[in-house]
Amino acid sequence: MRTSVLSDWLAQRLDRGNGQPIYRQLHRLLQQAILSRELPAGSKVPSSRLLAQELGIGRNTVTQVYEQLVLEGYVSSATGRGTFVADSAPDEIVGAPDAEASSTPDAPNAADAREPGVLASGRTPASSSSPSPHRATRALSTRGARLIAGAGVSKRQWGAFMPGVPDVTKFPARVWSRLHNKYWRRLRPDLLTYAPGGGLAALRHALADYLRTSRSVRCTPEQIIVTTGIHQSVDLAVRLLSDPGDVIWTEDPCYWGVRSVLHVSGLQSRPIAVDDEGIAPSPDDLAQPPKLMLVTPSHQYPLGMVMSLARRRMLLEYARQHQCWIIEDDYDSEFRYGSRPLASLQGLDTSGQVIYVGSFGKTLFPGLRIGYLVVPEALAESFATASAELYREGQLLQQAMLAEFIAEGHFTSHIRRMRTLYGQRRQTLLDAASQRYGDALPAVGGDAGLHLVMQLPDGSDDRRVAAAALERNIVVRPLSGYYAQPSLAPSGLLIGYACVPDEEIAPAFNTLADAIDATLPQFA
Incomplete structure (x- = not known):
């Protein structure tokens, strides 16, 4: 498949030697293309797999950037259809370069503004090095942007199988x-x-x-x-x-x-x-x-x-x-x-x-x-x-x-009661996992705490599995997200059992397993 205009432009500007993470560079460049309207509302962006291949970077990196752009409202994602530039961009972007001033005369023409990765006007996005001096910028600080880009907080804080949450109903x-x-x-x-x-x-x-x-x-x-x-x-x-x-x-x-x-x-x-x-x-x-x-x-x-x-x-x-x-x-x-x-x-x-x-x-x-x-x-x-x-x-x-x-003495008594309860729920979860998968997906770290880690096969995309589970109203966390380099990390799922009633653990795990099977072909 030929390299698209967008991929070409990104490849020219990603600097692997300047010490700035590729994630941040890619996130900034895609923001810039959207804000300057070179990628107009409704434009389909390349799939994470395709863009990762064309840029020679990890697919997890592209996936994280797309997820962040979704959270920030720049793009929207529709299962089975792809990722599109959102329709909610404001009419005037303070601090964005002028469209005319940012034109690049010798850029290739775009045959179709809706083609994945092709810019609307046939021009490459505006250069970030020459913003209009008459416009105020309203950007986050470097450390603020870094914080938001790497945020792991979940919108859900309760239910199967949210890790790290105790059963507050037993308080x-x-x-x-x-x-x-x-x-x-x-x-x-x-x-x-x-x-x-x-x-x-x-x-x-x-x-x-x-x-x-x-x-x-x-x-x-x-x-x-x-x-x-x-x-x-x-x-x-x-x-x-x-x-x-x-x-x-x-x-x-x-x-x-x-x-x-x-x-x-x-x-x-x-x-x-x-x-x-x-x-x-x-x-x-x-x-x-x-x-x-x-x-x-x-x-x-x-x-x-x-x-x-x-x-x-x-x-x-x-x-x-x-x-x-x-x-x-x-x-x-x-x-x-x-x-x-x-x-x-x-x-x-x-x-x-x-x-x-x-x-x-x-x-x-x-x-x-x-x-x-x-x-x-x-x-x-x-x-x-x-x-x-x-x-x-x-x-x-x-x-x-x-x-x-x-x-x-209420505190120590409560801990003793909850230790017994959580131990029972842990075993119920292990039994459900064993009944569905046997030894194919081993669990680690389950003899203490409020969660266990289920290992996935090497090369599996645990973020995709977690997203598929969330679509089924099950919350798990991808293990790779806890590593400094997610693209090189082992694949797995953090599964919290503490806040799930005993009778709901096995049915909830079967729902999670359906998401695993739907995402990983070897278990289908």
Whole structure:
């Protein structure tokens, strides 16, 4: 098939040597062609497979760009028909180059404005290097554009098989309501104002007692800083412990939400591969010490392996020698099935290099928006001051209720009940998968947490499978999206089971399997 005008133009302008990701370049160039109306409303753009072949880039890269353009309203996608420039482009684009000024006289003529990849007027899109000086631009910042381009947040936050969401219907609402009524009846004015630095003292004391007992965390109440969750905890830590341009190690794959926090922080994120023992820095990695490391030792997200004791000791000694900070995200540590929860990495730290972070989003309910850090004693006052200065926290009524909820034993009782329930649901999901596929699609990381990963055959497009599942009202996440280079990542699906009633798991999995079979010919 001959190279289209659009593909030709893109190929000439994609610069593989300038250090800017191909994804961002392709996204910007297609935006430019649409905004300048060289690709008019209704024009069909090439398929992701065709454009990837003609440009010599990964199909996943093109697919991600098209998905982002759909989200931004530039194009619309119709199953079975293709992708078209949307009809909703405004009549006048502020900052877009003038059509006449951007003409290219020697560009090839277009035989049909609706032909895939052919520009409407026969001209190539306007050059981005010569915008009109009389027009104001309204573009996102570089880091803002990077954040939006890589956003992983889902519009759906509930239902089969949304990963990382607990069953909020099992939350002890009566106990919580009793505490809520108690504090409102005996209202204290100090609970309706801004929170003191570090959070409510009663909650910090309750948390210290719980963490010492259940997670082997060594801390005093003063070392605990209450936040709104993992994102804010990591944001606070990197702001206080690093400068723009510093290097941070992240596990590859890792949680997309934390990766987004790091993208806008100004840090250089260096993905480090994981193996069966957790994060596994190579000799080359170790030769270039980072300023920080972000790890999930108790339950690697999303693959689920546990960091070995030998690897933990190695990281702690390396951090001590090179004065690196380790941020320990104790993800899903409370939910292990068939064994006791593992002790924290922080509990092994003797040199004060570990920042421990956790939250109540999975153990209670995400909407509570309460998390915490445990910082070395020497940093406690600085972190408390910075938290109050940057975020002006509140929610003291919620913190007071939570403190009493923990102190009265309701928290540990709830975790025990949910651990049993989630363990049963995990097994029901594994049984459903085995009944449908046998050993053809193995599951990994399923002995802890709220999700498992189903591996797909090499070369499978897990994003297409996830999209096909969503069309059937089933939410799963493609594993490749958690890797630094999705096009080179293994293929799989994150399947959350915690928020799915027992009786709905098998029917929902069969619906998911129908999507898999429809997308992957070998299972049809």
